[in-house]
Amino acid sequence: MNWKLICKLEEIPQLGSRVVHWPERGKIAVFRTSDDEVFALHDKCPHKGGPLSQGIVHGKRVTCPLHGWNIGLDDGQAVAPDVGGCKKFEVKVENGLVLIAE
Amino acid sequence: MIETAKVHKHAVVIGGGLLGLEAANGLKLRGMDVTVVHLGPWLLERQLDEVAGKMLQKSLEDKGLKFLLQKQTEMLVKGESGRVAAVRFKDGMTIPADLVVMAAGIRPNYALAEKSGIYCNRGIVVNDTMQTYDPKVYAVGECVTHRGIAYGLVAPLFEQAKVAANHLAGYGIGRYTGSVTSTKLKVTGIDLFSAGDFMGGEGTEEILLNDPYGGVYKKLVIKDNKLVGGVMYGDTADGPWYFQLLKDGRDIHDIRDSLIFGQSLVGDVGHAGNSKAAAMADSAEVCGCNGVTKGTIVKAIKEKGLFTLDEVKKHTKAASSCGSCAGLVEQILASTIGGAYTPAASDSKPMCGCTEHSHAKVRKLINDEHLTSKEAVFAELGWTTPNGCEKCRPAINYYLISTWPHEAKDDAQSRFINERAHANIQKDGTYSVVPRMWGGLTTPAELRAIADAAEKYKVPTVKVTGGQRIDLLGIKKEDLPGIWADLNAAGMVSGHAYGKSIRTVKTCVGAEHCRFGTQLAMDMGVKLEKMLFDMYAPHKVKLAVSGCPRNCAEAGIKDVGVIGVDSGYELYVGGNGFLQLYRLEGWYLERTCHWLERVGLDYVKGKIVEDEDGRKALYAALRKALKDAKDPWATSREAEAIKQFIPIKLEA
Incomplete structure (x- = not known):
């Protein structure tokens, strides 16, 4: 698998995110949890397309800023009773750098 | 029974309880x-x-039923045909x-426990941790007797199960001390409601409404200015509201005059409640934000x-956006599940699913233990997430930054996006920008700068807001720092139109x-707005100042309203220290x-109007908290803060 450099880990705030513009794949939200795990989702809530990158991150979930749906960071799926999902991207942290699978 | 009814004439129902009456009516x-x-x-x-x-007896007699009260049955008399012929x-x-x-009532089935040698007395006897006389054995529900009471309802069972589960899991902190229950019955079409100590007695007072001809009877039992019980016949719409007052232990002396007439006459502040829940049609829309009807809610509940x-919020989305219909949804819940509904006292409702603790408890602890970080709060109170x-x-x-200003560090990642981006997120993910216009005043130079910025950033919609300023809508997040820089350069600062904070001070043109x-009015409005700049609060705060009782600034419907009169000013509600009290206790x-409704106007009067030293201390604390307030638009353009606005661009 080929990996593409996004940024340094420290450039994403803990319990926060950064938006990545990737011409072929659109907007991707890259999240960092409190214990420095990193996840990437298509920046579009399955409910009404809200920008998940702007939500509050807690545990391994993000709350969409538009209508409060909770989305699992590790699977891109809405937390019950809501139903829906958004695309997940493979990301990893190596030597303090965040990489995304091409 | 139905077969017998076809061929026989005389029926005797033994037991005038709910089931007996339904059977008799049938x-x-x-x-x-x-x-x-x-x-x-x-x-x-x-x-x-x-x-x-x-x-109840009278109205059932009118339907043709006969009653024999205080009669003890001795025997059933067998007739010639071999079947019963009479009751003696x-x-x-x-x-x-x-x-x-x-239909002589239900009896708990505790045979198993009794056979095993566990002590029973009209039920399995348990202590406050739901343990039976054999401490290895727990019991909950209808089969138990706790402090001499056996509950036949589901709500106390939930409370018991919670305590038992806590105990089993080794968190031996919970104690079950009994339940205050309410009963909502419908006996052959007649509505009945009762809760708590509805009989009253020594040390209690009663408020009665008795209209035997109209078929309405209400009795409220009051002790030490608090509602402790009630019974209602015929008109039970306000039952859930009374029950909530009872659970909250709210001091009712200020609403005592009209209490018996129900919530609609006491007045529902905001639209927190509405006692029409039971009468609403299934097709009526309850949640105007998410288009949820009463029928949808009732169906989901059932x-x-x-x-x-x-649970209703999660499954139906009703009351999950602005929350103004929460009271109504709660009443629908209460009227749908009846006695099974037990509202928690407002003071003790858990903050969220992460904790058992209430807002009141968390606030108190942050203050008493001098906690200054969320991590400390989570650790101290055993957060489950x-x-x-x-x-x-x-x-x-x-709570941290309002209790310990200049000491607790504001955590950006704990703020909703609007307060991180200092702009309001819109449905398409763009933002709206509202520069402050102190007291609604502006200048040609400011208007020119706003017009220039609107053109430069191709703002699709420019709108005048209800708070007397101008909203620029449809701005991309990455353009925010740029437009702020332009507005800052023209002397304008953030209008905080996005925050749980001071929003605007609306004014009329006043004596000017x-x-x-x-x-x-304008002069005072500008002074107030400048004094309160960057003040965060439990929710948004809006003020208004009118220069005369014509009240063109609509001061009567703001969080704090000032109306100038010839001899001075009238305040609705307000005063020095009022907003600080709200900031610390809301x-x-x-x-x-809603805060005023919860604590009562008299409480606030006591703290602000009648306590000069307290008022001065609150005012001083507010001034201290707001000293050195900086424009968040300026500080968000600094090197570290600006990063969140700039997307990372990957090469194709």
């Missing part, structure tokens, strides 16, 4: 001559007081009977077995220009009106 409708025999002094004596019981009572009286229905407001959720984090962050003006996302 048999009567099938043409039988029905007599209800009841041992008690009046019908439903465990749910109703004597007056309501007699009213201990006093010697005999009445004819072709059918006898025994099909999914929902018991709490939070690693870093809270979208509900508790913003609340805790607010108006021929009717008695006071300088719960997060509780607006001033």
